[in-house]
Amino acid sequence: MSMSYTPESTAEREAAIDPRSAIGRLRRNAAARRMLAETLLRPEHLVLPLFVKDGRDSVTPIASLPGQSQWTVDRLGAEIDAIVAAGIPAVLLFGIPDAKDAEGTGAWDPEGAVPRAARMIKERAPGLLVVADVCLCEYTSHGHCGTLDATGSCVDSHATLPPLARAAVAYADAGVDVVAPSAMMDAQVAAIRAALDGAGHRDVSILSYSTKFASAFYGPFRDAVASAPSFGDRATHQLPPANAREAVRESLRDEKEGADMLMVKPAGPYLDVIQRIRAKSLLPIAAYQVSGEYALLKAAAERGWIDERRAALESLVAIRRAGADLVITYYAKDAARWLREGA
Ligand code: PBG
DSSP states (O other): OOOSOOOOSHHHHHHHHOTTHHHHGGGGSHHHHHHTOSSOOOGGGEEEEEEEESSSSOEEEOTTSTTOEEEEGGGOHHHHHHHHHTTOOEEEEEEEOSOOBSSOGGGGOTTSHHHHHHHHHHHHOTTSEEEEEEOSTTTBTTOOSSOBOTTSSSBOHHHHHHHHHHHHHHHHHTTOSEEEEOSOOTTHHHHHHHHHHHTTOTTOEEBOOOEEBOOGGGHHHHHHHTOOOSSSOSTTTSBOTTOHHHHHHHHHHHHHHTOSBEEEESOGGGHHHHHHHHHHOOSOEEEEEOHHHHHHHHHHHHTTSSOHHHHHHHHHHHHHHHTOSEEEETTHHHHHHHHHHHO
């Protein structure tokens, strides 16, 4: 005797042939599709990275990041107004110094581009949340994220904590709301929290780049800020792409050290990691759609191989669906506009 199920009625027979038809019925109506969207993507979920540089009167387009530029602070005002008008709640500042040295001293110069940009933005648009990336790689002549050890061949994680803390305090002094340590040094969150508290900045939050992979997708960014390591790579402190459990441990460690928000970076290739961290932590999670992810979409769109608007919004909503509260993306301004047009 056969064990297979035999449908009794026509309805059952149809359901057995195409069980998805009952689910799909609700998709036929645009209002129903809108009403039943499980994941929302809005301008308020987006953070725009901004590259600010020393000097005056210059806006330099970044070849590897079409649509993005390096701004001197005196030219940034109109862009800030446009970001506010787009409904984007936050920017993430990266500094590009004129001069670099072995210690990366430019990182905590109160007259560096990041502190000056922060003061300008806070005066012009006090409601815009200012986040400052805290790392030494943009400021060191060797392009590594920290101080080198005695051999000069490897980053000294412990020795890098005071300079990172110093940079974080300099940015807090300039008025940033959030510091975002991205150097992936052990104990950097605890060191920065202690330094901020000690300097009277108890209200400044820490968005830790807690789960940051050693990724090829940072290539265009390193061109943008000239921060590619002059020798070696970042595999000694950034995460191996194959390791999801280790990736979760990094974020949970930073939560214990006092991080207010966690981050997964890159975003698109690591949606599973966002989901795993979401399941283990109650902190807000940001995901960084990095330069290489953006460049892929841009390059395909330029060749007419992909519908840029649909592909970009799909990539962003997927990052939200995986569990990210915030998405840091070079698409923030475009996406905010597309979302408004679509509404
Ligand atoms: C380090 C930093 C990097 C990025 C953000 N912060 C570069 C790196 O780790 O090599 C990459 C961002 C991107 O690719 O868009 N300061």
